[in-house]
Amino acid sequence: MIFSSVIFLSILFISIISIKNGFFFDDEIFNIRTVSSYNYSGLWNYINTEDVHPPVHYIINKAAFDLFGSWEAVKVLGAILNALGLAIFGFIAFDKIDPRARLSLGILLALCGTTIMWGASLRWYAYFNPLFAVILGIILFSDLSLTRRTLILAAGIVLLFYVNYETLCAAPVLVAAHLLRERKNFRRSDIIILLVAGVAGFALCLPQLLVFIEYARGHGANQTASFLSALSQIAITLVVGNAVFPLSVAAGVYAALIAALGVYFLFVKPKSDIDWIVLIGLTLGTLLMVVTGIAMKPRNSVFLLPLVFLIIASAVAALPPLWARAAIALIAAFQLLGAVNVAWHRDTLKGSFNIDYRGSLATITAWKDQCKGKLIVFNHDSPLNYLLEENSIGSSSVFSPQRGTDIAAHPGDCVVLTKTYAGTLNGDEVATLYRMLDNPALKQVAVKQLSEDRYAAIKSWVGKEPFPQYSIEFVEYDVTSDVTLPAWTGAIKRLDEGQD
Numbered sequence: 001m002i003f004s005s006v007i008f009l010s011i012l013f014i015s016i017i018s019i020k021n022g023f024f025f026d027d028e029i030f031n032i033r034t035v036s037s038y039n040y041s042g043l044w045n046y047i048n049t050e051d052v053h054p055p056v057h058y059i060i061n062k063a064a065f066d067l068f069g070s071w072e073a074v075k076v077l078g079a080i081l082n083a084l085g086l087a088i089f090g091f092i093a094f095d096k097i098d099p100r101a102r103l104s105l106g107i108l109l110a111l112c113g114t115t116i117m118w119g120a121s122l123r124w125y126a127y128f129n130p131l132f133a134v135i136l137g138i139i140l141f142s143d144l145s146l147t148r149r150t151l152i153l154a155a156g157i158v159l160l161f162y163v164n165y166e167t168l169c170a171a172p173v174l175v176a177a178h179l180l181r182e183r184k185n186f187r188r189s190d191i192i193i194l195l196v197a198g199v200a201g202f203a204l205c206l207p208q209l210l211v212f213i214e215y216a217r218g219h220g221a222n223q224t225a226s227f228l229s230a231l232s233q234i235a236i237t238l239v240v241g242n243a244v245f246p247l248s249v250a251a252g253v254y255a256a257l258i259a260a261l262g263v264y265f266l267f268v269k270p271k272s273d274i275d276w277i278v279l280i281g282l283t284l285g286t287l288l289m290v291v292t293g294i295a296m297k298p299r300n301s302v303f304l305l306p307l308v309f310l311i312i313a314s315a316v317a318a319l320p321p322l323w324a325r326a327a328i329a330l331i332a333a334f335q336l337l338g339a340v341n342v343a344w345h346r347d348t349l350k351g352s353f354n355i356d357y358r359g360s361l362a363t364i365t366a367w368k369d370q371c372k373g374k375l376i377v378f379n380h381d382s383p384l385n386y387l388l389e390e391n392s393i394g395s396s397s398v399f400s401p402q403r404g405t406d407i408a409a410h411p412g413d414c415v416v417l418t419k420t421y422a423g424t425l426n427g428d429e430v431a432t433l434y435r436m437l438d439n440p441a442l443k444q445v446a447v448k449q450l451s452e453d454r455y456a457a458i459k460s461w462v463g464k465e466p467f468p469q470y471s472i473e474f475v476e477y478d479v480t481s482d483v484t485l486p487a488w489t490g491a492i493k494r495l496d497e498g499q500d
Contacts, residue, residue, distance in 0.1 A: 003106055004091035008083045010110035015079030015120035017343040019072060023357035025350060026423070028122040029382045032071055033401055035062045048211045056162040057124040071122065078126030082119025085130020089306055092137035096274070097310070100317035104328050108309040113243025113338025117348060118299050124164045125299055131160060132170055132303045139177045140274065146182055146190055153178050154197035161205045165212050169288040170303055173281045180277045224293030234286060234295035238308050242298045242349040243338030245455045247462070254334040257327065258312065265315040275314055282307040298349055347454065351421055352383055355471045356451045361387055363448045364416060367476055368393060371414035376407055378488050379418035380425060380433060381472070398425070398433070400489040407487060409479045415442055419473040427465065433488055441483035446476040 024032065035058055038046055043062060047055035064074045086109045094102060109115075118125045135156035138149060153174055161167040182190070224230075236242070239258050240251040265271075271279070285304045289295035316327050341347045345354050368375040376394040379385050385397040396407060409415065417437055422430045451471035453459070459467040 001091070003094050003102065004087040007090045007106060007110045008087035011083035011086060011116055011119070012079055014111075014113075014116050014339050014343050015083065016076065018116065018345070019075050019079065019120055021343065021358075022345045022353065023355075023387065024071065024122065024383050025352040026382045028071075029386045029399075031058065031061060031122045032386070034058065035065065048208075048215075052215065053124055053164055054162050054208055054212075056159075057127050057164070060127060061122055074122055075120050075126075078122065079116075079120035082115065082126060082130045085133045086115065086306070089133040089137040092141045093310070096141040098314065098317040100324070101313035104316045104331055105309055105313035107328065107332050107335060108312060109306075111332070111335035111339045112241065112305065112309075113335065113340075113342040113348070114237065114241035114302055115305060116339065117243055117342045117350065117353065118302050123299075125302060128160060128163045128166065128170075129303045131156065131163070132174075133306050135160075135174055136177065136306055139174055140181065140277065146185060147193055149178065150190070150194050150197050154201040158201050158204045162208055166294060166300060166303070169285060169292060169294060172288060173285040173304075173307075176284055177277050177281045180280060181273075225296030226293065227290060230290045230293045230295035233298050234289055234301045236349070237295075237298045237301040238286070238304060240334075241305075241338055242302075243341050244334065245347050245349065245458075247455065247458050248347070250334060250337055254330065257330050261312055261315040261327065264319070265311055269315060269318040272314075275311075278307050278310045278314075282311065346451075351423075351471065352381075354451055354453070355381075355383070355420070357383055357387055359450050360384060360472055360474070361391060363450070363474055364388070364393060365391070367414060367416065367446070367474075371412075373410060373412035373414065373479070375414040375416065376409070376485075377416040377418060378433070378437060378485075379420070380423070380430065380488070381418060381420045384418060384420075384472070396485075396488045398488050398490075405487055407485045409441070409483050409485055411479055411481060413479040415477040415479060415485070417475040417477070419468065419475065420471065421468060422465075436486050436488065437477075439483055439485065441479060441481045442477035443480050444475060445478050446474075448474045448476075450474075 034046070034051075035043060037043075040059060040062065043058055044055045047053065047058050051058075061074055064077050065071060068074060068077070090106060090109050093105065097105065115129065119129060120126070135152065138144065138152055142149060144152070157167060157171045157174065160170060186194075225233075236246045239255050240246050244251050244254075246255075265275075265279075269275075282304060285307070286295075286301075289301055289304075295301050312331070316324050316331075319327060345356070348354055364375075364377060374394060376396060377384075377388055379388075379395060379397045380399065381397070382399040385395050385399050388395040415437065417434070419434075425433075449470035449472075453467065453469060453471050456467040456469045
């Protein structure tokens with residue numbers, strides 16, 4: 001009980017610090033705007049028509065917001081569920097694993113910045129990942145009867161499917177683990193129950209599966225990537241995670257450690273029955289994620305991390321004591337670094353997660369207070385634009401939900417140009433936006449840069465596109481004569497038409 005309590009409290013503590021220090025990232029803003037625009041039935045219908053994800057996590061978010069009245073509180077709910085799911089996984093596994101593996105497993109579960117970052121969010125993974133972890137723990141370790149585990153498996157897969165279609169890759173992992181664990185114990189009645197539960201589960205998923213098939217016909221390419229791209233992304237997520245920049249020295253040292261432990265696990269360590277089940281499950285899940293191309297997004301593979309943690313812990317447990325202590329120390333140091341990065345929003349793999357939006361608001365608010373007239377902020381950053389709207393600060397953005405009009409400015413007014421990573425825009429589109437403010441009536445008076453990206457040069461080299469040294473830069477202008485400035489809303493027709 002102490003083991004799982006420490007895991008729960010550690011995850012929740014780090015998550016709350018992260019929520020307090022941060023804001024919403026770009027995908028969360030989409031969630032907020034979408035959920036706020038519809039009632040429950042309208043939201044269900046809209047998501048099933050226009051979105052790549054099933055509607056359940058949107059419905060949960062809407063219900064939670066209606067209950068708590070705060071989107072930050074909804075993020076805390078996600079953090080609690082994530083902490084609870086991983087703590088339950090640890091609780092179920094505790095008595096079933098090698099006692100020497102418990103410390104390293106506990107460290108990985110309690111301090112993994114990757115699971116914390118994606119868990120304390122408004123997106124589907126806040127619900128999918130902890131639910132998968134609980135089902136996996138029950139399937140692998142629970143002493144419940146075979147019939148009960150079969151029913152939990154079927155019900156869990158249905159719930160997972162309505163949270164995210166990634167269940168098409170996750171469900172085979174759970175089914176394989178269930179079949180492998182009980183391969184010697186299945187009686188005829190057990191097989192009948194398994195088949196009936198499977199048919200019932202499929203029938204319950206079928207309506208949403210048909211929705212997915214219809215949507216995927218026209219939009220599937222937006223959610224998948226090439227084999228090599230998917231393979232590289234899932235390797236990063238499962239080895240070093242998303243909380244530490246993967247091309248840093250720390251990530252390199254940790255990757256070498258995990259590679260060594262992996263080789264030791266595969267070729268040296270005598271493997272228990274559970275070791276083989278975990279290894280087969282992880283291999284199957286990885287192959288499915290890569291072959292389908294879904295692993296293109298780092299967050300998509302996070303649900304597999306509990307399997308990775310079990311393999312790492314099992315390998316460490318088999319090492320000689322001195323080597324085991326050294327490995328545990330390195331694991332703890334790296335995971336703590338990732339947890340600190342997530343708590344203070346720095347050096348993670350998610351660009352908009354690292355931006356100091358609260359500092360950005362403070363900068364703009366100070367300039368607004370000093371401005372003699374009105375202040376208008378031009379930006380192509382979805383979270384910033386939402387933050388400005390919430391604080392009643394004038395803005396013009398390609399991500400504004402409502403079409404804007406050209407802006408008449410007069411002497412005494414102030415204009416702020418926001419420069420951030422292009423994101424969904426291409427370089428030409430960003431250049432077009434910036435040129436729209438190339439006007440002799442605007443006199444530059446101040447520049448403020450926030451959230452320095454220590455890895456901008458490496459990102460530019462690897463990505464073969466320019467990454468700014470600072471995640472966000474504000475350029476303030478005074479208006480020196482009457483001028484009409486073109487609105488950025490609707491300036492990029494591709495976005496205005498809903499193409500992304």
